[in-house]
Amino acid sequence: MNSSVEALRATFGSAIGRAIESCGDTIVYIDPAKLPEVMRWLRDTPEQHYDYLVDVTAVEYRDRERPLEVVYNLRSLARRTDLRIKVELDPQGDLTLDSVVPLWRGADWLEREVYDMFGITFRGHPDLRRILMWDTYAEGYPLRKDFPLRGRFSRAEQVRQALAANPEAHYSMEELSIAQAYDGLPPDMQERLRRGERAKIPYSE
Amino acid sequence: MKRVLETKEVAGQSPNYLLAKVQDLIDWAVNSSRANSLWPMPFGTACCAIEFMATAASRYDFARFGMERQAFSPRQADVLICAGRLPFKLAPVIRRIYDQMPQPKWVISMGACASSGGIFDNYAMVQGIDTIVPVDVYVPGCPPRPEGLLYGVLLLHKKIKGESLFDRAPRREEQPLDERGLRLPPEQINEISEPFGNSIHQFRSA
Numbered sequence: 001m002n003s004s005v006e007a008l009r010a011t012f013g014s015a016i017g018r019a020i021e022s023c024g025d026t027i028v029y030i031d032p033a034k035l036p037e038v039m040r041w042l043r044d045t046p047e048q049h050y051d052y053l054v055d056v057t058a059v060e061y062r063d064r065e066r067p068l069e070v071v072y073n074l075r076s077l078a079r080r081t082d083l084r085i086k087v088e089l090d091p092q093g094d095l096t097l098d099s100v101v102p103l104w105r106g107a108d109w110l111e112r113e114v115y116d117m118f119g120i121t122f123r124g125h126p127d128l129r130r131i132l133m134w135d136t137y138a139e140g141y142p143l144r145k146d147f148p149l150r151g152r153f154s155r156a157e158q159v160r161q162a163l164a165a166n167p168e169a170h171y172s173m174e175e176l177s178i179a180q181a182y183d184g185l186p187p188d189m190q191e192r193l194r195r196g197e198r199a200k201i202p203y204s205e
Numbered sequence: 206m207k208r209v210l211e212t213k214e215v216a217g218q219s220p221n222y223l224l225a226k227v228q229d230l231i232d233w234a235v236n237s238s239r240a241n242s243l244w245p246m247p248f249g250t251a252c253c254a255i256e257f258m259a260t261a262a263s264r265y266d267f268a269r270f271g272m273e274r275q276a277f278s279p280r281q282a283d284v285l286i287c288a289g290r291l292p293f294k295l296a297p298v299i300r301r302i303y304d305q306m307p308q309p310k311w312v313i314s315m316g317a318c319a320s321s322g323g324i325f326d327n328y329a330m331v332q333g334i335d336t337i338v339p340v341d342v343y344v345p346g347c348p349p350r351p352e353g354l355l356y357g358v359l360l361l362h363k364k365i366k367g368e369s370l371f372d373r374a375p376r377r378e379e380q381p382l383d384e385r386g387l388r389l390p391p392e393q394i395n396e397i398s399e400p401f402g403n404s405i406h407q408f409r410s411a
Contacts, residue, residue: 133329134294142328151328158328159336162296 002026004048004083012038017088027084035087036098042074042083043103050074050083053104056111058118060091060145070097070120089120091144099125117143134165232369239283239309240365241271243358246282246306248299251289253316253348265351270358279305284361285338288348290318291331303338311365313357314340317347 005019005028015038017029030038042050054073067088074083089095099122100107111122112131119141122128130137138161139152151158182190245267249257260267261275276282279302291299303312314334317323320343322332331337341364344357 139328147328149327155332155336158293159296159331162293162331163300163337165294165297167297167301 002081002083004028004042004050004081007045007047008038008042011041025082025084027086029086029088032087032089032097036100036103038085039072039100039103042085048076049078050076050081052077053100053106053110054082056100056107056114058114058120058143060118060143062145064091064145067091068095068118068120070114072100095120096123097121098123099128101125117141119144136161136165228369228371232371233366235370236366236368240362243270243272243284243311243361244274244276244282245272246276246279246285246302247288248285248302249288250291250295251316251318251348253288253319256348256351257286257288257315257354260351260354265355267355267358270355270362272358279303280307282306283309284311284313286313286315286354287319287334287338288315290316290323290325291334291337292329293331294329296331296337299334300337309368311341311361312338313342313344313354313361315344315354315357316349317345320345323347 001019001021005016005026008016008028008030012030012034015031015034017031019026019028021027042048052075054075055071056073057071059069059071068091070087070089072085072087074085075081076083087097089097095118097120099111101111101122102124108126109131111125112128114120115122115125115128116130116132129135133142140147142151153161247254247257247261259265261272272284279285283306285299285303285306287299303310312334314320318325318330319334320340322330324347326332334340342357342361344353346353349357
């Protein structure tokens with residue numbers, strides 16, 4: 001068992017749920033409300049130092065009684081230790097969690113993928129939109145258990161919608177509005193943008 | 206072609222005999238040059254593309270059949286080879302590539318996934334690229350061996366050599382029939398696609 005579990009219990013008490021060991025990996029269940037605090041503590045405490053977020057994913061089990069789990073795989077590069085954090089959510093309830101992008105920038109696309117496939121909203125994510133399916137995809141969240149394998153629409157409707165899509169539409173509405181605003185910018189700023197200068201990224205600290 | 210054949214049936218008596226001969230000669234010249242210098246546009250999305258590369262490489266070498274020059278621009282291609290599964294996200298892309306190719310143009314659907322969706326009967330995958338673009342030759346296999354693709358190319362040669370400049374019937378419709386994006390009436394699609402479908406609840410057209 002990973003020594004971080006004891007330290008977590010000592011620091012956060014009841015926010016830490018059960019901890020199990022599976023195939024040599026330690027899995028800790030934590031309270032969704034305490035997620036940002038626990039994650040920040042795991043990253044910033046020198047004895048823990050989990051500086052690398054390997055993956056964020058989610059699981060919904062076939063057993064309807066079991067909650068939907070969001071899984072965070074953490075690794076401490078310096079200590080060469082892994083820790084898996086799980087958060088349980090009620091599939092019928094409010095699927096909202098705090099984003100960990102302010103802690104690990106790499107969570108950006110991972111959380112977008114979880115949002116795309118499971119419909120879990122991450123509060124505080126800088127750019128939460130679909131990443132695998134296209135922006136206008138209206139059939140729902142494909143990896144949820146209540147999603148039919150072949151999608152909700154008929155094949156003809158799927159083909160029609162796919163063919164109606166614009167292959168050049170790689171950009172989000174935000175990016176498109178910026179592109180539209182380009183012509184209205186003063187000439188010196190246009191020149192700076194043309195040279196490749198970019199604004200400060202919103203979530204950089 | 207049909208008209209030419211009908212004219213030839215009464216050869217000897219008909220004044221059209223000579224004309225038919227001239228048409229045949231023109232068709233032969235045009236079709237031979239088209240069939241024997243196909244410029245393929247590879248659209249490789251999956252493992253079939255690996256077999257496609259093997260077909261293009263020295264051991265199997267489809268340059269022997271006139272496909273010397275691979276056109277990676279649709280504007281200079283006349284046969285589109287879709288090698289691999291096609292997700293709905295790529296459907297408008299392959300449609301645009303097909304629309305950008307100049308006439309005359311042909312399409313080879315390589316592999317089970319491109320032809321029918323294969324094992325991917327799910328929300329993300331096009332169930333056969335013939336719902337997006339018209340297909341001339343289906344090459345079965347998962348993935349097909351290079352011999353299979355070469356056989357498909359030879360079948361396409363045969364098909365091209367059977368076409369006629371003077372027959373307007375097989376000329377492709379550039380625009381889909383209706384707002385559903387189908388190029389054929391739905392009954393006809395269901396009839397011809399029945400053996401391909403791997404879902405018993407859904408027809409290709411609906």
